[in-house]
Amino acid sequence: xxxxxxxxxxxxxxxxxxxxxxxxxxxxxxxxxxxxxxxxxxxxxxxxxxxxxxxxxxxxxxxxxxxxxxxxxxxxxxxxxxxxxxxxxxxxxxxxxxxxxxxxxxxxxxxxxxxxxxxxxxxxxxxxxxxxxxxxxxxxxxxxxxxxxxxxxxxxxxxx
Amino acid sequence: xxxxxxxxxxxxxxxxxxxxxxxxxxxxxxxxxxxxxxxxxxxxxxxxxxxxxxxxxxxxxxxxxxxxxxxxxxxxxxxxxxxxxxxxxxxxxxxxxxxxxxxxxxxxxxxxxxxxxxxxxxxxxxxxxxxxxxxxxxxxxxxxxxxxxxxxxxxxxxx
Numbered sequence: 001x002x003x004x005x006x007x008x009x010x011x012x013x014x015x016x017x018x019x020x021x022x023x024x025x026x027x028x029x030x031x032x033x034x035x036x037x038x039x040x041x042x043x044x045x046x047x048x049x050x051x052x053x054x055x056x057x058x059x060x061x062x063x064x065x066x067x068x069x070x071x072x073x074x075x076x077x078x079x080x081x082x083x084x085x086x087x088x089x090x091x092x093x094x095x096x097x098x099x100x101x102x103x104x105x106x107x108x109x110x111x112x113x114x115x116x117x118x119x120x121x122x123x124x125x126x127x128x129x130x131x132x133x134x135x136x137x138x139x140x141x142x143x144x145x146x147x148x149x150x151x152x153x154x155x156x157x158x159x160x
Numbered sequence: 161x162x163x164x165x166x167x168x169x170x171x172x173x174x175x176x177x178x179x180x181x182x183x184x185x186x187x188x189x190x191x192x193x194x195x196x197x198x199x200x201x202x203x204x205x206x207x208x209x210x211x212x213x214x215x216x217x218x219x220x221x222x223x224x225x226x227x228x229x230x231x232x233x234x235x236x237x238x239x240x241x242x243x244x245x246x247x248x249x250x251x252x253x254x255x256x257x258x259x260x261x262x263x264x265x266x267x268x269x270x271x272x273x274x275x276x277x278x279x280x281x282x283x284x285x286x287x288x289x290x291x292x293x294x295x296x297x298x299x300x301x302x303x304x305x306x307x308x309x310x311x312x313x314x315x316x317x318x319x
Contacts, residue, residue, distance in 0.1 A: 007220040007225075007306065008220065008221065009220065009221065009222075009223045009225065010221040011221065011222055011223040014222075022215055022217055022222070025214040025215050026212070026214045026215055026216070026217070027211075027212030027213065027214045028212070028213070028214060029213040029214040029215075030177075031183065031198040031201055031205075031213070032170065032198070033181060033183070033184075033194070034180055035182065035183075036180060036182075038178070039206075043249075047180060051178045051179070051180070052189050052213065055178050055214070056179060058175070060197075060220070060221075061218055061221060062217060062218060063215050063216055063217055063218065064216050064217070064310050064312070065216040065312055066175050066176060066178075066214070066215050066216065067172050067173075067174075067176035067213065068172050068173075068176070068201065068204075068210045068212075069210065069211045069212050069213070069214075069216065069312070070169055070173060070204075070209060070210055070211070071208055071209055071211050072166075072278055074207065074208045074209040075161050075169065075209050078168060081258065083316060085268070091202055095308050098308075099308060099309045102310045104309055105309075105310075106307075106309060106310050106311075106312075106313050107306055107307075107308035107309040108229075108304040108306065108308060109304065109305045109306040109308055110229065110302040110303065110304050110305065111302060111303055111305055112300065112302045113264075114265070116194040116308070117213060117229070117302075117304075118308075118309070120195045122207070130309060144261050144265065146258040146259060146261070146270075147258065147259070148256040148257065148258055149166040149256075149257045149258060149259065150240070150243065150256065150257040151254075151255075151256050152243035152244050152246065152247040152255045152257070155205055158222055158224065158253075159219050159222070160217065160221050
């Protein structure tokens with residue numbers, strides 16, 4: 001998938017049932033024997049239709065994921081936000097270098113001197129420092145590590 | 161997290177199987193009963209190891225074209241009180257206290273603002289400005305110009 005495709009507004013591809021699924025189940029997907037059937041019953045869809053719609057929205061990249069979202073820190077791992085200042089001419093090649101690290105979970109270009117912002121998730125807390133160092137060695141540019149010291153609020157508010 | 165939890169994480173971090181009995185499929189993968197899978201996942205939800213289970217939309221695809229990371233230089237003595245008030249605003253999905261990198265990066269408070277149009281995003285930013293009042297010593301809005309990668313957390317399959 002091209003990088004531009006991820007930014008496209010695809011909301012015209014959604015019908016009311018897709019919207020209902022997105023709006024009702026950004027969390028709280030049931031831990032039951034037949035969860036798709038249970039979700040379908042609430043929304044007036046068959047089990048097969050729920051499965052097909054979720055699969056289709058994943059294929060169309062309307063959903064980036066479906067399933068449990070794990071908290072790396074609670075699992076004993078490390079998590080941080082980091083930024084880099086990369087000259088425009090080298091930006092694309094450094095993106096490729098940085099994205100090659102499996103520890104890079106998300107990466108965004110932003111309009112600032114610090115123009116690359118990424119989330120690192122590692123299996124151990126120490127993995128964060130190590131990964132920052134390895135990225136610095138690989139790219140030749142410093143990594144500004146900005147681990148969260150406190151989280152005030154994380155809520156799901158996206159409406160389809 | 162014990163070895164079985166870890167296997168559950170590995171089996172589901174890429175997504176839940178799109179089959180009628182997804183937890184049964186995971187159970188077969190892990191080598192335990194479906195009931196044990198759901199019990200363990202229930203516990204991981206309760207203790208926060210799983211943030212949530214569900215659909216994760218690509219917000220651009222839903223028409224959220226304006227996604228700004230707003231960063232604020234908030235007085236340390238007030239950020240603890242003001243943080244939750246900013247987080248409670250409708251337009252804010254995440255907000256965090258992070259270390260400054262002085263002198264070039266004086267911002268210690270990050271709030272993600274999302275809007276389907278620029279006006280909504282800007283309205284959100286002005287609401288944050290009001291909440292922070294005099295305790296805000298400067299801020300920036302960094303709109304994301306591109307998503308470069310979005311895979312989510314991945315545990316390695318070794319170790």
